Amino acid sequence: MKELFExxxxxxxxxxxxxxxxxxxxxxxLLYHYPEKKRTIHKDQTHAFEVFLDFLPFEEIxxxxxxxxxxxxxxxxxxxxxxxxxxxxxxxxxxxxxxxxFKDRGTAVAIQKxxxxxxxxxxxxxxxxxxxxxxxxxxKANRRTFVLIKEDISTEKLLSCGVYGPVMIKVAGDYGxxxxxxxxxxxxxxxxxxxxxxxxxxxxxxxxxxxxxxxLGKQPPxxxxxxxxxxxxxxxxxxxxxxxxxxxLIERLPIFIGVQAEGCSPIARAFRTGESRVERITKANxxxxxxxxxxxxGGNMILNMIRQNNGRILxxxxxxxxxxxxxxxxxxxxxxxxxxxxxxxxxxxMAKTDIFKATDKVVLxxxxxxxxxxxxxxxxxxxxxxSSLSNLEDTLLSTIDLLRMSVD
Amino acid sequence: MKELFExxxxxxxxxxxxxxxxxxxxxxxLLYHYPEKKRTIHKDQTHAFEVFLDFLPFEEIxxxxxxxxxxxxxxxxxxxxxxxxxxxxxxxxxxxxxxxxFKDRGTAVAIQKxxxxxxxxxxxxxxxxxxxxxxxxxxKANRRTFVLIKEDISTEKLLSCGVYGPVMIKVAGDYGxxxxxxxxxxxxxxxxxxxxxxxxxxxxxxxxxxxxxxxLGKQPPxxxxxxxxxxxxxxxxxxxxxxxxxxxLIERLPIFIGVQAEGCSPIARAFRTGESRVERITKANxxxxxxxxxxxxGGNMILNMIRQNNGRILxxxxxxxxxxxxxxxxxxxxxxxxxxxxxxxxxxxMAKTDIFKATDKVVLxxxxxxxxxxxxxxxxxxxxxxSSLSNLEDTLLSTIDLLRMSVD
Numbered sequence: 008m009k010e011l012f013e014x015x016x017x018x019x020x021x022x023x024x025x026x027x028x029x030x031x032x033x034x035x036x037l038l039y040h041y042p043e044k045k046r047t048i049h050k051d052q053t054h055a056f057e058v059f060l061d062f063l064p065f066e067e068i069x070x071x072x073x074x075x076x077x078x079x080x081x082x083x084x085x086x087x088x089x090x091x092x093x094x095x096x097x098x099x100x101x102x103x104x105x106x107x108x109f110k111d112r113g114t115a116v117a118i119q120k121x122x123x124x125x126x127x128x129x130x131x132x133x134x135x136x137x138x139x140x141x142x143x144x145x146x147k148a149n150r151r152t153f154v155l156i157k158e159d160i161s162t163e164k165l166l167s168c169g170v171y172g173p174v175m176i177k178v179a180g181d182y183g184x185x186x187x188x189x190x191x192x193x194x195x196x197x198x199x200x201x202x203x204x205x206x207x208x209x210x211x212x213x214x215x216x217x218x219x220x221x222x223l224g225k226q227p228p229x230x231x232x233x234x235x236x237x238x239x240x241x242x243x244x245x246x247x248x249x250x251x252x253x254x255x256l257i258e259r260l261p262i263f264i265g266v267q268a269e270g271c272s273p274i275a276r277a278f279r280t281g282e283s284r285v286e287r288i289t290k291a292n293x294x295x296x297x298x299x300x301x302x303x304x305g306g307n308m309i310l311n312m313i314r315q316n317n318g319r320i321l322x323x324x325x326x327x328x329x330x331x332x333x334x335x336x337x338x339x340x341x342x343x344x345x346x347x348x349x350x351x352x353x354x355x356x357m358a359k360t361d362i363f364k365a366t367d368k369v370v371l372x373x374x375x376x377x378x379x380x381x382x383x384x385x386x387x388x389x390x391x392x393x394s395s396l397s398n399l400e401d402t403l404l405s406t407i408d409l410l411r412m413s414v415d
Numbered sequence: 416m417k418e419l420f421e422x423x424x425x426x427x428x429x430x431x432x433x434x435x436x437x438x439x440x441x442x443x444x445l446l447y448h449y450p451e452k453k454r455t456i457h458k459d460q461t462h463a464f465e466v467f468l469d470f471l472p473f474e475e476i477x478x479x480x481x482x483x484x485x486x487x488x489x490x491x492x493x494x495x496x497x498x499x500x501x502x503x504x505x506x507x508x509x510x511x512x513x514x515x516x517f518k519d520r521g522t523a524v525a526i527q528k529x530x531x532x533x534x535x536x537x538x539x540x541x542x543x544x545x546x547x548x549x550x551x552x553x554x555k556a557n558r559r560t561f562v563l564i565k566e567d568i569s570t571e572k573l574l575s576c577g578v579y580g581p582v583m584i585k586v587a588g589d590y591g592x593x594x595x596x597x598x599x600x601x602x603x604x605x606x607x608x609x610x611x612x613x614x615x616x617x618x619x620x621x622x623x624x625x626x627x628x629x630x631l632g633k634q635p636p637x638x639x640x641x642x643x644x645x646x647x648x649x650x651x652x653x654x655x656x657x658x659x660x661x662x663x664l665i666e667r668l669p670i671f672i673g674v675q676a677e678g679c680s681p682i683a684r685a686f687r688t689g690e691s692r693v694e695r696i697t698k699a700n701x702x703x704x705x706x707x708x709x710x711x712x713g714g715n716m717i718l719n720m721i722r723q724n725n726g727r728i729l730x731x732x733x734x735x736x737x738x739x740x741x742x743x744x745x746x747x748x749x750x751x752x753x754x755x756x757x758x759x760x761x762x763x764x765m766a767k768t769d770i771f772k773a774t775d776k777v778v779l780x781x782x783x784x785x786x787x788x789x790x791x792x793x794x795x796x797x798x799x800x801x802s803s804l805s806n807l808e809d810t811l812l813s814t815i816d817l818l819r820m821s822v823d
Contacts (some may be wrong), residue, residue: 075488396588
């Protein structure tokens with residue numbers, strides 16, 4: 008049976024071609040097309056791919072390519088939710104994945120597909136987390152891995168990707184153009200470039216949404232908040248619930264709220280102004296580095312999906328992002344990337360207009376661990392003291408007194 | 416019913432006292448004492464605490480204190496095992512825990528106990544991962560958290576702990592003395608110090624061993640390798656299998672191999688020279704910072720347990736540690752702390768004498784993510800290239816040629 012990609016914008020289908028994942032006609036991202044069939048959730052299985060095998064683009068799992076991705080925890084935000092009268096607030100914490108971000112979800116699916124097609128070289132165009140994830144899975148799969156990165160990448164990111172031993176090429180020039188060129192070169196030289204909004208990556212992100220459904224006792228949440236950059240992650244989450252509805256497993260969709268950083272918010276802008284297409288912006292500038300795609304390839308699709316399903320795309324300021332990051336760590340013990348903290352900032356922005364009910368189940372998808380970007384932390388904002396061993400008791404008592412004076 | 420601690424060395428029992436976890440008579444660490452009872456594994460449950468509730472020191476779980484710890488993956492090392500003819504080699508990857516290390520296993524259990532005892536202040540004496548873990552759980556539990564750290568702590572570690580908002584006190588003076596003093600001050604001022612080899616922490620580490628048993632299809636592995644610093648982690652792993660045997664669930668114990676870094680290997684030295692007690696060393700010096708306790712409080716207990724059960728304590732060099740770290744990343748896509756890489760180095764050291772059989776199941780417990788210590792990575796050892804967009808094809812081809820010349 009021939010496998011197909013589909014273009015939602017043109018309503019056309021094409022044979023699967025891993026060397027080009029955009030519609031030849033309209034350049035929108037292609038999605039994997041499933042033939043109609045009854046799908047079952049195999050709840051007794053262990054790995055997320057086994058549990059949701061009927062929802063994935065393969066029929067067999069090559070276990071030798073897995074790194075322990077998925078099954079991420081759904082953690083209730085008891086302290087934060089108390090403050091805002093939404094008792095059922097949760098974080099879906101994707102930082103538990105092997106390289107510390109949700110990107111592993113996508114890479115894990117894409118690599119299954121690539122290996123089954125006997126392709127022996129893989130690659131990605133990325134500025135950070137996706138590069139690291141692709142390098143890790145490429146190492147595990149024993150495949151040559153080519154990572155094309157922007158010239159101004161930080162040493163920190165370079166190291167966290169380079170440790171897996173990929174070929175890293177810093178490329179000077181336009182990042183959007185680089186993505187398109189990567190497909191051409193990939194086809195010519197047999198390198199499968201798994202870039203942002205890759206159809207197989209999107210199927211991996213879908214599993215995050217499916218897990219949330221299971222973790223809430225086979226109920227959809229009322230709201231799902233997710234950071235948005237290229238768009239693939241949110242597209243995957245929406246697809247999860249569209250497919251659950253199609254299977255008759257749920258009656259209603261969650262309301263999806265995509266959140267961008269103000270300093271790079273082309274999709275939020277188009278949403279706000281009512282445009283049907285996203286215009287690229289010239290310069291991204293935000294602390295939320297992991298979501299700084301100025302020309303998001305999934306932007307138009309996101310706009311459509313969100314509007315059709317009553318959702319929103321918000322933009323939040325850097326100050327609010329950093330305050331939300333701090334709050335998640337200090338109140339809930341969750342240290343996430345600034346990019347992930349956008350969603351809590353977005354939640355508070357929405358909560359100002361009081362639309363949440365006390366029965367609402369609100370899920371925030373934390374996409375990556377804060378350990379990936381320590382530079383945003385400011386030591387001067389942390390409380391530390393010096394003491395000798397002999398005057399430790401006095402020091403301890405003075406800090407307790409200080410704490411008594413502070414308000415929780 | 417009164418809960419009890421026990422001292423294995425004196426064969427005495429004492430009432431549980433969270434403000435002192437060492438034997439009043441011989442100063443050895445105390446362990447939690449379970450009354451004899453039939454224990455069941457509740458395999459249908461989700462959280463590790465629910466699955467192994469009969470093996471834990473509480474009867475109810477306060478879910479509001481959980482951060483999504485446990486259920487860490489057991490990943491087969493296909494490429495490395497091929498090279499050394501031990502086909503069933505696995506990594507138990509504890510870096511998937513909320514703060515990226517196995518310490519969360521211990522903190523999660525200890526905090527359940529502390530909160531149930533209505534203690535409102537917690538603390539720890541730590542140089543790194545345990546501080547971070549305790550601060551995170553303290554934040555989640557809304558408890559004042561006091562972290563006593565060495566003066567020379569790196570900014571990186573300070574930040575990763577400080578982000579959760581604990582009171583951090585840098586203390587000048589002897590680290591061993593600080594641990595004992597922390598208990599005195601804790602009792603006086605109502606702060607529960609959960610230090611290394613805390614009996615409740617050890618119960619948390621036990622769960623790692625229990626999970627391995629389940630993940631291998633209710634079989635014990637033949638070998639378990641674990642890094643050793645203070646000793647609590649390995650004590651927990653041994654306890655897991657002692658209790659499984661006591662329950663008749665297994666017939667034989669795994670062989671436990673503890674691994675230290677040569678630059679701080681007091682337990683390995685005592686093991687090698689046949690001493691019954693561990694002598695503190697004066698100066699620790701190794702890249703494996705996370706396992707540098709020069710005066711391990713669990714040292715004597717480890718020596719005993721390991722000798723009774725046919726295990727070994729090895730020491731490995733920094734060069735071998737860094738080579739093993741690189742190999743795990745480049746061959747298996749697992750980027751771990753140098754402290755965790757000791758165990759692969761230890762495996763290779765043992766493999767030289769050819770004692771492993773092709774049917775042996777060997778489990779390496781990776782204790783923490785490499786993201787916690789990026790400084791050990793050397794950018795000059797990574798292969799990266801520069802290119803413009805226009806000559807990207809040439810650059811790509813030249814790297815492919817280079818790779819053809821290199822040997823896998």
